[in-house]
Amino acid sequence: MIDAKKIQFLNGKARQIRRQILTMVHRANSGHVGGSLGAADIVVALYYEAMRHNPKNPRWPERDRFILSKGHCAPVLYATLADCGYFAEEDLEGFRRPGSHLQGHPNHTKTPGLDASTGTLGLGLSTAAGMALGAKMHGQSQYYYTLCGDGELQEGQIWEAALFCNKYKLDNLIGFIDRNYLQTDGNSEDVMPLDPLLPKWQAFGWNAFEIDGNDIAQILDAISQAKNTRGRPTMIVARTVKGKGVPFMENVASWHGTPPNDGEYNMAMEALADGI
Amino acid sequence: MEFKQTRQGYVDALIELASELPNLVVLDSDVAKATKTCDFEKLFPKRFFNCGTQEQNLMSVAAGLALEGFIPFPTTFAAFAATRASDQVRNSIAYPKANVKIGATHGGITTGGDGASHQINEDIAIMRSFPNMTVLVPGDYEEARLATRAAAYSTGPVYLRFGRDTYPVVPEIHGKFEIGKAKLLVDGKDVTIVTTGIMASEGIKAAAYLRNESISARVIHMPTVKPLDTEALLRAAKETRGIVTAEEHSIIGGLGEAVAGFLAETEHRVRVRRVGVKDVFGESGQAQELLDKYGLRGTDIAREARRILAGNSNAH
Numbered sequence: 001m002i003d004a005k006k007i008q009f010l011n012g013k014a015r016q017i018r019r020q021i022l023t024m025v026h027r028a029n030s031g032h033v034g035g036s037l038g039a040a041d042i043v044v045a046l047y048y049e050a051m052r053h054n055p056k057n058p059r060w061p062e063r064d065r066f067i068l069s070k071g072h073c074a075p076v077l078y079a080t081l082a083d084c085g086y087f088a089e090e091d092l093e094g095f096r097r098p099g100s101h102l103q104g105h106p107n108h109t110k111t112p113g114l115d116a117s118t119g120t121l122g123l124g125l126s127t128a129a130g131m132a133l134g135a136k137m138h139g140q141s142q143y144y145y146t147l148c149g150d151g152e153l154q155e156g157q158i159w160e161a162a163l164f165c166n167k168y169k170l171d172n173l174i175g176f177i178d179r180n181y182l183q184t185d186g187n188s189e190d191v192m193p194l195d196p197l198l199p200k201w202q203a204f205g206w207n208a209f210e211i212d213g214n215d216i217a218q219i220l221d222a223i224s225q226a227k228n229t230r231g232r233p234t235m236i237v238a239r240t241v242k243g244k245g246v247p248f249m250e251n252v253a254s255w256h257g258t259p260p261n262d263g264e265y266n267m268a269m270e271a272l273a274d275g276i
Numbered sequence: 277m278e279f280k281q282t283r284q285g286y287v288d289a290l291i292e293l294a295s296e297l298p299n300l301v302v303l304d305s306d307v308a309k310a311t312k313t314c315d316f317e318k319l320f321p322k323r324f325f326n327c328g329t330q331e332q333n334l335m336s337v338a339a340g341l342a343l344e345g346f347i348p349f350p351t352t353f354a355a356f357a358a359t360r361a362s363d364q365v366r367n368s369i370a371y372p373k374a375n376v377k378i379g380a381t382h383g384g385i386t387t388g389g390d391g392a393s394h395q396i397n398e399d400i401a402i403m404r405s406f407p408n409m410t411v412l413v414p415g416d417y418e419e420a421r422l423a424t425r426a427a428a429y430s431t432g433p434v435y436l437r438f439g440r441d442t443y444p445v446v447p448e449i450h451g452k453f454e455i456g457k458a459k460l461l462v463d464g465k466d467v468t469i470v471t472t473g474i475m476a477s478e479g480i481k482a483a484a485y486l487r488n489e490s491i492s493a494r495v496i497h498m499p500t501v502k503p504l505d506t507e508a509l510l511r512a513a514k515e516t517r518g519i520v521t522a523e524e525h526s527i528i529g530g531l532g533e534a535v536a537g538f539l540a541e542t543e544h545r546v547r548v549r550r551v552g553v554k555d556v557f558g559e560s561g562q563a564q565e566l567l568d569k570y571g572l573r574g575t576d577i578a579r580e581a582r583r584i585l586a587g588n589s590n591a592h
Contacts, residue, residue: 108343109372116343117372120363126333127368130340130348133325137301138344157364160333168325 002220006049010216013083014044018245019272020079020092026265028096031104034255036076038214038240039147039178045219046145047080055085058112064142065115065131069124070149070178071105072257078102078111086113122155124148125175129165132173132233143227147176151183154192159204165233166205174226175235178213180242182253201235213238246271279442282474283381285420286438287312290349290379292421293428294320300428301341302379303327303350305334310440311351311381331356335364335378342374347428350376354383354437358399369433370406376434377427383413383437384473384524385553385570386563395558400472401529403435404502410434410455411502413523413531415476416446419499422453430455437473439524441563444477449497456500458508464494467581468512468519472498472531475522475551478567481574482520486581493581501531506538513544518584520549522577524567527552549580 017040025031043066047053051064068077075095082089087101094100101110105119116131118124128146135142152158165173177197185191194200201208207229211218219238226234242256243249246268260268293300294316306329308314317324327334331352338348350357357365357380369376380399387395404411412434414423420438427434448461461476462483471479476497483493494516496508512519519539521532532550539546553570567573 107372116340117367119371120367122332123336123364123368126336126364127340127343129333130337131343132340133337134341134344134346137322137346157330157332157336160327160330161336164327164330164333164337 002217007217010044010048013048014040014216015245015272017044017076017079017083019269021075022260022265022268022272024075024079024092024095025259027093029259030096031075031259032072032257033075033260034182034242034249034252035070035073035149035178035180037246037249038180038242038244039073040076040244041214041216042147042176042178042219042238043076043080045216047084049220050223051145052142055113058086062140062142065144067116067124067128067131067144067146068106068118069128069146070121070152071118071124074102074104074106077106081111081113084113087111121149121152122157125158125161126164128173129161129170132170133168135172136170142172144173145176146173147178149183150177150179150181150188150194151191153177153194162201162204162206169231170233171230173233174223175233176213177235177237178240179237180240182242182251182256184253184256186253198237201237205232207232207234208237210237210239213240214244278445280417280445281442282414282417282420282438283312283440285414285417286379286381286424286436287315289421289424290316291319293425294323297347297428299345300347300349301325303334303338303348305329305331305352305356307352311379313351331361332364335361336368338376339368339372339374342376348376349379351379351381353394354380354399355394355396358396358402362402366406370408373408373432375432378435379438380436381438382440384439385558385566385572386439386441386474386524388441388563388566389560391560392557397526397553397558398529399437400501400523400525400531404534405529408433409502410500411437412455412499413437413473413501414499415449415471415473415497416443418445418450419453423499426453426455439474443474446477446480448480449476449499453499456503456505458505459497460494461497462493462495464492465515466492466517467584468494468496468516469522469577469581470496470498470509470512470519470531470535471522472501473524475524475572478572478574478577479522482577482581485574485578491581491585498531501534504534504538509535509538510542510544513539513542513546518547518549520551520577520580520584522551524572525552526555528555547584549584551577551580
């Protein structure tokens with residue numbers, strides 16, 4: 001078990017990151033707020049607890065890597081990287097603005113701390129697979145974490161990568177699916193059904209199981225379980241609430257890619273003020 | 277005349293390079309027997325990864341390997357590399373400047389019997405439009421070998437295009453291979469023929485036909501379509517009366533448009549005519565028949581040169 005103090009600290013970090021996400025997207029008047037809020041607990045659990053990394057040495061070869069396959073949720077990653085110290089917090093003000101290193105979708109050649117570039121959906125899992133394969137060839141022991149959207153799983157390339165990771169027994173790859181059931185055009189089960197999702201990954205040879213992706217203790221336990229699995233890649237189907245933490249945004253598909261106006265921003269920041 | 281495969285030049289180079297570059301790895305997508313990477317696999321099974329018939333994953337996995345310090349050569353047919361996996365080449369490789377060298381075989385119309393779905397006359401256009409991408413189109417076995425070596429020792433994304441058929445060995449294009457540098461094959465002062473890929477041999481033939489008519493044609497070969505050797509083009513524009521480009525590719529977006537586009541923005545008022553596939557899909561047939569039918573011969577190049585010199589560039 002992870003001690004309660006640590007969980008409390010991580011929950012506080014997640015709240016802080018959520019506030020930063022809202023501020024970035026509101027300031028830019030552009031960006032993806034719903035998915036970023038929903039995935040905040042996973043990204044916080046990784047960067048503040050599970051991953052070995054060093055902001056003072058962003059290219060440390062044996063660091064754990066994180067590949068945000070659902071690249072549109074860049075705000076949650078940028079807010080976290082800035083808070084970890086990879087770059088100045090003021091840089092977040094440039095998000096989606098000309099001249100900034102913070103592109104709408106991650107480009108690792110521009111932003112310190114990013115491990116891979118992602119953008120168009122379906123590419124990140126394959127990139128993570130190539131990286132994880134490379135680490136195995138080097139005989140290195142770090143882990144490769146990736147976060148895919150559930151809507152992203154409708155891309156054919158995801159299933160190409162699923163076959164590939166199984167073939168090469170990439171047990172150093174730990175994937176999360178941000179399973180919030182919502183995508184741009186509505187409920188995933190209406191747009192293009194994905195359920196039953198877990199058996200699909202299991203049938204592809206993965207160590208796959210489901211957790212509450214907004215519960216940091218469950219996220220950390222899941223990572224431990226993944227690390228104890230040898231010879232197979234792990235896919236954690238993380239049930240999340242899109243827009244988590246802001247009641248009027250929760251489970252509403254239209255908050256996928258719409259920035260909040262001033263009134264909505266203030267309401268959202270109030271909702272996230274509790275406990276600070 | 278000796279004929280050899282350009283794809284064999286590619287794989288022979290990979291085998292040589294394997295001992296020089298311990299981080300070089302090769303990936304294929306279930307066409308290893310056709311691309312010839314099976315020869316590499318036999319010698320270096322631990323440095324070879326068969327992705328099955330999944331060209332998209334192939335390109336993104338290669339990008340991931342490059343991030344870990346490897347020099348990956350994802351290999352597939354040019355039609356699949358450039359179109360099926362175009363998004364992956366653009367976003368996983370070109371945009372983040374991944375050190376990936378794409379080995380694309382079965383480029384152009386000489387893919388032959390498989391027909392238009394597997395021939396590709398659009399790949400150079402697609403690849404050269406991506407920022408950061410170097411595009412190499414070698415003309416024979418030896419140049420394919422040298423281009424592959426140069427790609428391996430360069431930094432950043434490279435698209436290497438080879439053919440399926442056997443092609444004439446062209447001693448004039450051998451020797452030092454430098455990315456971005458054209459090779460002067462035949463000197464001349466009346467008109468310039470600019471070739472890429474397997475059209476080098478046809479360009480040399482065209483110059484010979486023209487010589488019989490007392491026309492002095494210069495032939496320069498550009499195995500690098502991007503970046504263009506603009507100095508060689510400027511000299512040609514200054515010293516000769518016009519330029520004929522020749523490529524086993526569509527006249528849209530390939531060498532011809534690259535050359536014409538560059539020269540149009542210089543002070544030189546020089547005529548350019550393009551020999552290539554004329555905005556049509558190919559069809560099944562033997563490579564040599566298709567080169568005849570689609571107008572990719574020395575006679576076609578010579579005809580365009582005469583048109584330039586006659587000054588009636590609109591005549592058909």
